[in-house]
Amino acid sequence: MSAAPALKQTPLNAAHRRMGGRMVDFGGWDMPVQYPAGTVEEHLRTRTHAGLFDVSHMGEILVRGPEAIPFVNRLVSNDASKLVDGQAQYSALTTPEGTVIDDLLVYRFSEDHLLLVVNASTTEKDWDWIKSHHVHEMVELKNVSQDYCQIALQGPDAVSILQTLTDTPLEEVKYYHFREGRVDDVPAIISRTGYTGEDGFEVYAAADRADRLWAKILEAGRHGEPDGVLPCGLAARNTLRLEAAMALYGHEITEETTLLEANLGWICKLNKGDFTGREALAKQKEEGVRRRLVGFEMTERGIARDDQEVLIDGERRGRVTSGSPAPYLKKNIGLAYVPTEFADEGRQIQIDVRGRAVAAQIVKTPFYKREKK
Amino acid sequence: MANVPDDLHYSKDHEWVRVEGDIGVIGITDHAQNSLGDVVYVELPKVGDSFSAHEPFGSVESVKAVSEIFSPVGGKVTEVNEALQDEPERVNTDPYGEGWMIRVRLTNPGEVDSLLSAAEYEDFTKAEAE
Secondary structure (H helix, E strand, O other): OOOOOOOEOOOOHHHHHHOOOEEEEEOOEEEEEEOOOOHHHHHHHHHHOOEEEEOOOOEEEEEEOOOHHHHHHOOEOOOHHHOOOOEEEEEEEEOOOOEEEEEEEEEEEEOOEEEEEEOOOOHHHHHHHHHHOOOOOOOEEEEOHHHEEEEEEEOOOHHHHHHOOOOOOHHHOOOOEEEEEEEOOEEEEEEOOOOOOOOEEEEEEEHHHHHHHHHHHHHHOOEOEOOOOEEOOHHHHHHHHHHOOOOOEOOOEOOOOEOOOOOOHHHOOOOOOOOOOHHHHHHHHHHOOOEEEEEEEEOOOOOOOOOOEEEEOOEEEEEEEEEEEEOOOOEEEEEEEEEHHHOOOOOEEEEEEOOEEEEEEEEOOOOOOOOOO | OOOOOOOOEEOOOOEEEEEEOOEEEEEEOHHHHHHHOOEEEEEOOOOOOEEOOOOEEEEEEEOOOEEEEEOOOOEEEEEEOOHHHHOOOHHHHOOOOOOOOEEEEEOOHHHHHHOEOHHHHHHHHHHHHO
16 A cells, blocks of 8 residues: 655654555554554563564654753643753643643753653644744754654563663663663664653664664564564554553543643642643642543453443443553553543443443553563 | 455455355455454354345454454354454454354355455455555
8 A cells, every 4th residue: 555645754664664564644644553463462572572663753842042941841731840961751731721732751951951752743733832932031942853763662671672782871771761872873862761661762863873773673682583572563552551551642631631630640740830721720620620531441342442432320421532452461441531420440331332332340540560670 | 465265255345255055154354354453352243133235244353443344245144153252363363264254044145146256356455455
């Protein structure tokens, strides 16, 4: 199948095609949804050994200047002033209503140098939003999304594989911290972050070095061996993050949902000083949220899917934001918004699966948590 | 390339029928299972249910998506492949053998003549890909 010419491509597009990736239109990007191994195997390999993901479609926005931190801190919900050099922070760009423009990572290189890593489909929206709030602050903004590739190596073997390619002592890099170093002689940002619920790294490098990095990591990870690294598509990325109950923009978090409803109160630092949406979030926190994001697992045969309705005592009371089989847990799971009074763990609910009411139960999240070494 | 056995009849919805007297054995094609990816759930009708040609009789779900399965011919279900309940992956590993879905008593055995031959189906999938 040939892709429409309008689709954007990452620097690894040819590599994906060469390796048999099944390419799909993902928010305007021509991306591999899976490789020949298939989603289940890709998912399991990431949990047991290592998976390699091309996430170069993500956007990167550079913020430099003496007022970089206060400028960013007025736009995001988490407290960027708490970052130290070499640290990353999960945060969100919020509307005045406390709903979500995007979720992002804020990287601090130094006091006057931050990098914002944002979702692919929202990069332009975020860029426009951030620029529109830049009045006279002493900061320079630059959309550098095209300059970077981003490759995520995730799983219990990620450290040992990547260590063979770099002098940076990886065990010393703490979770949500990063170092600037070299990976196989390619200058790179090596960040101990990810979106799978596993230990691992996200490596940022110049876009024109993507092919080499990809090939070197596959080689170092003994790609092709039964316990070697597997390249993974977007479908496995989605099931992995869902098992870890991590929010996906456009699903759990949107401009219609607030951070508090999405259980992201831990990234709302209401006392850090003013930021867009602070007032609305403070008010909602005081009054209590009317609905809440919960995890559920199916207790009858059937798979919940995105956008299906939640039935509670026979009434239509909520909606599934993400629903899927969970390949590692071997259950059918999902996330859904339900009214707060019904959001208690253990509650029996039903999902309207194409006209059939299938039983499910609200459970604790995350569904999957890796064992810490 | 996808496997397309010569002795079967094919629908444009990517199902196959094997005729055994007045019985039709029905499943989905190798091309279909390959497009779907890992099959994790198969929903099938009950013995005794009747379907006309092109009517949906069940669904097959991969990790990523749900697809309806359409009956390529009319008939009354005489047997369903219960093994797919616990081993839906058989649809991937052996779509024309252990991955069969239902057996029906054909309403009109002549109906299969309106379906595609193996060669026609191969041409159809190639044209669809372009």
